Amino acid sequence: MDQQPPEDQGRSAAAGGPPSCYRHPGRETGIRCTRCERPICTDCMIEASVGFHCPECVRKGSGTGHHPAATRPRTLAGGRIASDPRLITKILIGINLAVFLAVSVAGRDLLEDLLLFGRAYTDDQAAGLEGVAEGQWYRLVTSMFLHEEVLHIAFNMLGLWWLGGPLEAALGRARYLALYLLSGLAGSALTYWITDPGQGTLGASGAVFGLLGATAVLMRRMNYDMRPVIALLVINLIFTFTWSGIAWQAHVGGLVAGALIAIAMVHAPRERRNLVQYGACVLVFLAVVAIVVGRTAVLT
DSSP states (O other): OOOOOTTTTTTTSOTTSOOBOSSSTTOBOSEEOTTTOOEEOTTTOEEOSSSEEOHHHHHHHTTTSSOGGGGSOBOTTSOBOOSSTTHHHHHHHHHHHHHHHHHHHHOHHHHHHHSBOSOOBOSSSBOSOOOGGGTOTTHHHHGGGOOSSHHHHHHHHHHHHHHHHHHHHHHOHHHHHHHHHHHHHHHHHHHHHHSOTTOOBOOSHHHHHHHHHHHHHHHHHTTOOOHHHHHHHHHHHHHHHHSTTOOHHHHHHHHHHHHHHHHHHHHSOGGGHHHHHHHHHHHHHHHHHHHHHHHHHHHO
């Protein structure tokens, strides 16, 4: 990889604007390595005892004993630096594609067995399907990986790839996976709570909107220009509330959950990081359970 000499690093940014990452020219950043003071982006920053280090300083510090924190590289949220920062994102995309192909081959019956129904019964007789209210809670999860049309899965998987990679690198694998799954669950729970119980819903949109909310929180934390992500959020919300056939409840539920979890992930104090981060995840999960239990009691 070609690199700029130290005296030229950051000069590629516009005059008066934030410098660019020395390893990724064109990526504006407000973060600098606390050892060499070179500008670094979220993909390059490695948490140390004080501030963040760049990959080169981490390699130079390994084995010297002078910077013990640098020998244990961590992400912004305290996760471990992975050799493949998009592994979980690739796995999630693979699962979605595999389920899409399986449904395409198996047909409508498999789709109806896995998508989100609240309670597909009338007052007099069964409508032919059972739902979450009948005890099929698994539908809250399986519906997150279902797509009925090529365009639907294409948009969601592109969003997952674009948003998921940087978030996975910044949070670490475990925290990123928790963010994705809980955002999707929150979207399913809000859909179950508000929509007609006989209306089937499906899609990864709730989880993807959670990644969008988390991206906004992360960019604010890194002092990045917020205009691109705000524009993207506004456009998606316009589509959410104007296009027919979209379960806006899943989008809103995922967005709110993703933003709240991300706040805990990137703003948790270092000395209580795990408590705050995983505590926030537990609270979101308990809120999901409470919504599902309450709605089920009403429907039954």
